[in-house]
Amino acid sequence: MALPASSEGAIPHPGVGTDDEASVYRVYDASGALLYVGMGRNPMNRWASHSAQHAWWHRARSYRVEWFATRKEALAEELRAIREEAPECNIHSVPGWGKEMYATYLKKLEANRARHRSGTTSA
Template sequence: MIHPGARGKDTEETAVYRLFDAEGRLLYVGMGRNPMQRWGSHAEQHPWWPRVVRFTVKWHPTRQEAAAEERQALRSESPVNNIHGTERHGLVTGAGVRRELELRRAAQRRRAEQAAAASDPE
């Protein structure tokens, strides 16, 4: 497996990455010269990030080739959380975002309750 980190600054190599959840659903398709850095941004900005359990990375010699693969993947693979470049672009409502945030908060509450129960000396 090729390391998903950055390529050297003297190259145009660009990766297309796919992020999957535990059920194998394609959550997101993206591209960049440093996928790990992009994933850090996703982790900070997107409520769906905690569901990512697996990724694939494919390197392309040029940004143009990577962009072509990303566009094709967005059209044909229907990643759950991509908006730009998909038929959902412009149709996103706040309801989906609110639901994601509710699920994330519920999961955080469950983890906190489990941690509290595990540390209770009873």
């Protein structure tokens, strides 16, 4: 996982929240476009997960992290940010967002189903 460099992303915190604390993080591409908004106690662990699971991660170039005193506050900010800031790669919480990524996923899923129906196992 290549942790994105950032002009805004210095984490003013030890990096891992307490049982109550949580962060909201925003990940941006090279042009500064918002790719993703997420929440968690340990942003670096979340980024490692994203880098292993999501095709958009290779586009990540910078980030911003905000800390909240409670998980409830962080969740409220995450949902607000997803709704109002329209990150390209968030496909949860707001109908219609992430359409391109979801359409690609559905095409791959259908291709896999077709291969299984035909008995072909190679990609």
